[in-house]
Amino acid sequence: MIPALALVLGVVVGLIVGPTVPLWLQPYLPIAVVAALDAVFGGVRARLDGIFDPKVFVVSFVSNVLVAALVVFLGDKLGVGGQLSTGVVVVLGIRIFGNAAAIRRHLLRA
Amino acid sequence: MSTSLLNDLLTDHLDGGYAAAARRRAESGGAGRRTSARDRRVARAVLAAGLLLVGLLFAVAYRGTLRTAPESERTRQALVRDVEAGSARSDALQRRAETLSGELVKQRDTALAASETGDRVSTEVRRLEAATAQLAVRGQGIQVVAGDAVAREQVDPATGERVTVPPDDSGRLHDRDLQSLVNALWAAGAEAVAVDGERLAPTTTIRAAGEAILVDLRPVSSPYTIDAVGDPDRLLPRFADSEAARRYQSYTGLYGIQFTARKVGELRLRAATGPDLRHAEPAETRTRAGGSASPAGPGAASPGPSDEPGGGG
Numbered sequence: 001m002i003p004a005l006a007l008v009l010g011v012v013v014g015l016i017v018g019p020t021v022p023l024w025l026q027p028y029l030p031i032a033v034v035a036a037l038d039a040v041f042g043g044v045r046a047r048l049d050g051i052f053d054p055k056v057f058v059v060s061f062v063s064n065v066l067v068a069a070l071v072v073f074l075g076d077k078l079g080v081g082g083q084l085s086t087g088v089v090v091v092l093g094i095r096i097f098g099n100a101a102a103i104r105r106h107l108l109r110a
Numbered sequence: 111m112s113t114s115l116l117n118d119l120l121t122d123h124l125d126g127g128y129a130a131a132a133r134r135r136a137e138s139g140g141a142g143r144r145t146s147a148r149d150r151r152v153a154r155a156v157l158a159a160g161l162l163l164v165g166l167l168f169a170v171a172y173r174g175t176l177r178t179a180p181e182s183e184r185t186r187q188a189l190v191r192d193v194e195a196g197s198a199r200s201d202a203l204q205r206r207a208e209t210l211s212g213e214l215v216k217q218r219d220t221a222l223a224a225s226e227t228g229d230r231v232s233t234e235v236r237r238l239e240a241a242t243a244q245l246a247v248r249g250q251g252i253q254v255v256a257g258d259a260v261a262r263e264q265v266d267p268a269t270g271e272r273v274t275v276p277p278d279d280s281g282r283l284h285d286r287d288l289q290s291l292v293n294a295l296w297a298a299g300a301e302a303v304a305v306d307g308e309r310l311a312p313t314t315t316i317r318a319a320g321e322a323i324l325v326d327l328r329p330v331s332s333p334y335t336i337d338a339v340g341d342p343d344r345l346l347p348r349f350a351d352s353e354a355a356r357r358y359q360s361y362t363g364l365y366g367i368q369f370t371a372r373k374v375g376e377l378r379l380r381a382a383t384g385p386d387l388r389h390a391e392p393a394e395t396r397t398r399a400g401g402s403a404s405p406a407g408p409g410a411a412s413p414g415p416s417d418e419p420g421g422g423g
Contacts, residue, residue: 002154002157002158003154003157003158003161004161005158006157006158006159006161006162006165007161007162007164007165008165009162009165010161010162010163010164010165010166010167010168010169011165011166011168011169012165012169013162013165013166013169014165014166014167014168014169014170014172014173015169015172015173018170018173019170021170021174026174029170029171029174030171030175032167032171033167033168033171036164036167036168039125039164040164042123042124042125042128045123045124046124046125046128049124049128051128051129051131051132052128053127053128053131053132053135053153054153054154054156054157054160055131055153055156056125056127056128056130056131057157057160058156058157058159058160058163059127060125060127061160061163061164062160062163065167091119094119094120094123095119095123097123098120098121098123099123099124102123102124
């Protein structure tokens with residue numbers, strides 16, 4: 001209950017306050033969102049598997065976001081930013097789909 | 111190694127940390143029971159903070175996308191709205207000008223009908239008005255449709271697929287082309303001509319502004335419909351036999367432009383926009399309605415075949 005409220009509160013605060021993202025950080029925002037989605041789906045699945053751990057969730061979320069942004073940043077510096085972004089999105093996308101499928105099996109038994 | 115990496119990617123979707131943490135918990139299972147109340151509160155706070163962060167990230171990203179991406183789209187929409195409002199306004203003003211000039215003609219006729227000189231002036235004015243396209247015209251005529259080359263479908267020799275070939279620049283009609291077609295129509299004996307609904311007066315120009323063609327400063331677009339009022343049985347053969355018509359007929363095969371001419375039973379051409387009066391002034395208290403107030407411009411010249419509209423490109 002409290003976690004759900006925290007999520008909603010985060011969204012509301014973000015929408016109302018609307019902190020301006022510095023320009024150099026803008027390109028990493030979409031990647032960060034995908035990484036966050038991966039962490040969230042992983043957390044939900046772990047919850048359903050009965051092995052959820054808040055510390056693991058938060059650490060995986062933060063590190064996912066940072067590593068994804070770092071990889072893209074390095075790619076930008078090396079001139080392969082677009083390709084690396086694609087790579088990150090593909091890997092995280094596969095994980096998101098896998099976790100979503102596991103969640104679906106848990107919830108719908110199908 | 112590479113296959114195991116791919117295997118991991120395709121099979122292990124869950125972060126390894128969860129399994130490791132579960133194992134650790136199971137190992138210290140018995141001892142950990144005691145401190146669980148405090149632990150759980152800390153864990154919940156950590157989770158709440160993490161989810162707060164997640165929510166914040168989503169919201170910020172959403173706002174960012176909303177702000178940056180549709181900026182150009184919004185600008186475009188606003189421009190489109192502006193253009194539509196502007197042309198609607200222009201159309202309304204045009205209609206108003208037409209009704210007002212109709213009223214003006216009626217007023218003038220009643221004023222002139224009184225005397226013999228008035229009658230003479232009246233017929234003279236009518237003749238001039240017809241010559242300067244200041245009256246709406248209705249009657250038989252021919253309609254010429256000319257347009258840019260359109261995209262063709264072609265079978266790609268390599269793949270066997272049907273592909274559309276965009277027309278190249280040589281298939282585009284220019285202001286010059288419209289001018290020569292219109293001139294050919296005048297030469298064939300047309301009494302009144304309109305391009306895409308824009309009536310041509312002796313002072314009307316057909317010219318290009320960038321990619322667009324302007325008829326009397328109003329943009330027209332391909333395909334261009336040129337209506338010419340006149341005896342169709344005389345007009346159509348003479349036009350079809352003209353040098354310009356034959357040239358564009360050959361261009362249909364050469365460059366793929368559209369070009370057709372046909373007889374039309376009933377054409378309605380509206381009056382051209384009146385010329386700005388440069389020398390005439392409102393008569394003050396003269397009872398004799400003067401013929402001295404004449405429209406400016408070469409209004410008196412008859413729009414014969416040589417008097418081409420839009421001659422100056």
